[in-house]
Amino acid sequence: MNFTKLIILSLSVLMAVGAAAQQKAAQAPRVHYTLSMDSPSSHKFHIALHYSGPASPTLDLKMPAWMPGYYQLLDYAKNVSDFHATDNTGHELSWVKPTHNTWRIEHPAGSSLTITYDILAQKAFVAQPWLDSSHAYIAPTGVFLYPDGQLQIPVALTIHPPSGWTRIATGLPHTGQNTYQASDFDILYDCPILVGALEDLPAFKVRGIPHYFTGYNMGEFDKQQLSNDLNKIVSQAVSFIGDIPYKDYTFLAIGDGPGGIEHLNSTTIGFSGASMKSSEGRQRMLCFIAHEYFHHYNVKRIRPITLGPFDYQQANKTDQLWVSEGLTVYYEYMLVRRAGLMTGDDLLHHFQSDIASYEKHSGHLYQTLAQASEDTWSEGPFGGNPDSSISYYQKGPAIGLLLDFAIRHHTTNKKSLDDVMRTLYHVYYQQKKRGFTGPEFRKVCETIAGTDLSEIFDYVYTVKEPDYAKYLTYGGLGIDQDPQSSKDGKPGFRIYPLQQVDALQASIRKDWLKE
Helix, strand or coil: CCHHHHHHHHHHHHHHHHHHHHHHHHHCCCEEEEEECCCHHHCEEEEEEEECCCCCCEEEEECCCCECCECCCCCHHHHEEEEEEEECCCCECCEEEEECCEEEEECCCCCCEEEEEEEECECCCCCCCEECCCEEEECHHHCCCEECCCCCCCEEEEEECCCCCCEEEECCCEEECCEEEECCHHHHHCCCEEEECCEECCCEEECCEEEEEEECCCCCCCHHHHHHHHHHHHHHHHHHHCCCCCCCEEEEECCCCCCEEECCCEEEECCCHHHHCCHHHHHHHHHHHHHHHHCCCECCCECECCCCCCCCCCCCCCCCHHHHHHHHHHHHHHHHHHCCCCCHHHHHHHHHHHHHHHHCCHHHHCCCHHHHHHHHHHHCCCCCCCCCCCCHHHHHHHHHHHHHHHHHHHCCCCCCHHHHHHHHHHHHHHHCCCCECHHHHHHHHHHHHCCCCHHHHHHHHCCCCCCHHHHHHHCCEEEEEECCCCCCCCCEEEEEECCCCCHHHHHHHHHHHCC
16 A cells, blocks of 8 residues: 555545544433432432533423323423522523423523423323332423423433332433433433332243333232233234334333323333233233234324324324224234134124224214314313213224225235235335325225225214124124123123125135134
C-alpha cells in the first residue's frame, strides 16, 4: 500500500468513526428518568427527570390523558405532587400550570434541567400505577411526564427498588444495572414494569424466540402446565400469521384483579392461581391470556389508522374497535380450540353466549357495532345501558363468526378470516407501515371472499338483524332459541351441528371446529 492510499484510508476511518460518534450522540437520550420508591407504604413514586440541552427558554411537560389499549380518559395528572425544577447550577426555577396536565418551566436557554415530582399510586388496576409495601406496578403513561412536541426522542430509565425487591420485569430493553432505554416515548409508554419479589413460570421458545411469564403473588397451581398451554396457544397464533415481530415476549401477572392490556412485546394481566383450580376457570383464564397475547398482532400491528401515532392528550376515537377487540375475542376462542385446550362444544357455547348477551336486550336495536366502537370513550369498554347500547366484545366475535363462514362458503373453504388477518398484517403493518381504514378492511375481506359482502357489513354499520341461520348453515351449524333459560330468566341461544349437510358444509365444519 502506498503512502497516499494509507492517508486516504486513515481519513476514511476517522470520518467513519466521527460519523458513528455523531450518530450515537444524536441517539443518546436527552431525557433520563430515575424512579425510586424509598417508602413504598406511602404509595408514592419519586421521579427525577433529567433533561439535557433544551433550546428554548420554555419547556412544557405534559402528563398523558389515557393509556393506549384502555379506551378511557384517565386523570393521571391529579396524582402529581411536590413538583420542582432546577437548572444545571441547582437554581430553583419558576413554573406555572397553563392546563390541568401541563407544567410550564421558564429556564435559561440551553440549560439542562432536573425536574422532580411524586406520583401517588394507590389504585390497583391494570391501567393505573400501583405501589405498596410488597410490590410496584409502573404504568408508564401515569408516571412519566413528557416534553411537549418531543415524543420521538430517545428515553432512558433507571429504577431504584427498595431493599429486598430483587426483580424487575418489563419489555423494555435492558442497558445496565436496573437501567432501560426506549427509542421514543411511544415505546416507553408501551412497556409497563413490575417490581418486587416476583416468581416465574418455566420459559418457553417458539421458533427460537423466548417467552417469559413473570408475576406477583400468583398462588399455587401447576406452573409447568400453564407454560405448556401458553406455548401451544402462542404457537397457533404464530403459525397462522406466519411471523414473530418481537425479539422476546413477557407476560406480566400483576396480581389478582380485573383487566389486561396489550403491548408490542408484553402484556399485563390480572391473574390469580386460584382461577386455575377448576376446568371452567382454567379455560376462562386461557382465553383471557390468549386474547391479550393476540392483541400484539391485532391492534398493536394490525390496527385502525387512528390508533397510532397516538395523541396522548385526547380520545383517539375509531369505529373499528369491533375489529380490534371483537375479532380478538373471536381469535381467543379459536386459538384455544386449535391448541386443543377446549372442545368443539365449548367453542360453540362461547359464541352462543355472546349472541345471547346482546340479543336478549334492546340495545342492539338502537346502537350499531361501529357506533359502539366510537362510544366506548363515554360508555365504557362493555357498553352503557344494555337497553340502548351493545358491547363490541360480544357482537364483534359473533359478526366475526358470520364473516369467517361467508368467506369459507364463497371460496369453497379455500380461504377464511385467517387470510384477512394475514393480509392486513403483511400489507398494512409490514409494507405500508400504517393502520387501515374501515373501507380498506372491507375491501380486503371482499377481495379474499371474491364477492360483495354488503349484508355482513350492514350488520356492522346498521342495526339490521343478523341472519345467523343463513351464515351458520354455511358451516353445517344451526341456531335456535335455547329452551333452557339463562340465569337471568331470559332465553338464550343454542348453536348445534346440523344432521344433514352437503360436502362443502361438512368440509367447512370439520376445518373450523378442528374435529
